[in-house]
Amino acid sequence: MKVNLCFLICVLLLSCSSKKEWVFSDKIILPEDVHPLGLTMVGTQLWISDPDNNRILLVNNQGAVLDSTSNLARPMHITSKEGIVYVPNFTSDTITIFSDKRMESIQINESLDAPASVAVQGETMAIADFYNHRVLLIEDGNSIHIGGEGRTDGFLYYPTDVALTEELVVVADAYNNRVQVFDRKGQFIRVIGWQENIQVATGIEVYENQILVSDFYGGRVLIYDFDGNLVRTLSDHFNKPTDVLVAKDKMFVANYGENALIRLNFE
C-alpha cells in the first residue's frame, strides 16, 4: 500500500514537471485541387486561402469544405479580427474584407505591388508588400514604411508574411532567408534564423512569447523565443509549408506541396 502510494506520487510529480510540447496529431486531407497557403481562425472556424483557385475556404476538422468565396486574385496570407477575414489579393494589389457573405475592398492610400500578407492588431494594419520589399504599417490613415530592398539588417528582400504584437512587427523576410523583428515605429530590433539556414521563410505566427516560422524549402517549422533563441524544430510531415497557425493548444500548418493541413497538439 505504501509502495503504491509512493509510486502514484512519483508519477504525479513527474507528469507535473514534464514540459508540454508539440506532438503530431493528424493530417487533414483537403479536396484534391486545393493547395492551402494561408490560414486564419474565426471563432472556432478554420479558413484557408487557396490561391491556385482564387478563393478562400472554410473547412471543418476533417477537411471538408463548408463554405467558400471565389473571385479573389491569388489570395495569400489571410488574417481575421472580430469575425472579419482580411484577404490580400496578390495579383490585383488590393485588400478585401469578408464577413457574413459580404465582400468589399478597403481603401489603401499607398501603391502596393503584390500584397502577400495582411495582419491586424487593434487599429493597426500591416501589409507585406512583396515587390516593394517593404512592410506598411497603417494606423489612422497614416503609414510607416518598414524595410526597403536590401540584404543587410533592417532591409527586406521579398517579404511574404507579417505578424503584429502590441510592441513588435515580425516579418518573414523570405528571400533573405530569415525573420526580422522591428518595433512598432519601424525601428530594426533583430534578425532571427540565420543560424538555422532557413531556406525560404514564408509564414510567421506569433503565439504567446514565441515566433513560429515555416521554412518552405526546408520542410520544417522553427520555433523561437522573442530573443531569437531557437526553442524547437519540427520537421516531420511537412510538404512545402507556407503558413502556421496556433489556436487553443493546436497548431495547423498549411502544406502547399499537397492538399493537406498538418495538425499538432500541445501536450
Next chain:
Amino acid sequence: MKNIIILFLCLAFGTTLQAQNQVELTGKVKVEVDGLSCPFCAYGLEKKLKDLNGVTDIKIDVKNAFALLTVKEGKILSEETIRKKVKEAGFTARTIKKVIDEG
C-alpha cells in the same frame, strides 16, 4: 584593310545579337524560367506578365517551371520585352519560344 574586316565582323556580330533579341512573338508563347516552385514566385511572374500589352491569358506551370502566354491576334511581342518583364518578376528567362499548334 585589317581594321575594315574587324569592323565588318563586329557589325555583323552585333546585328545578329540584336536580331536575336528582337524576335517577334505572337499566338502562344512558352517562357521557361528557373526557380519557379514557390507560389509567391509563380504568381509574381503571372502578375508581371499580365502587364504586357496584348497578353490575353497566362498559365503558370509551377511543376515544370514555365509560363504559357497567349498573345492577342494581331499583337506582336518582342523577346526582349518579355525578358524584361520576367526580370522585373525576379527571374531570368531560360528560353522563350513560340508554341506551334499541331491541331
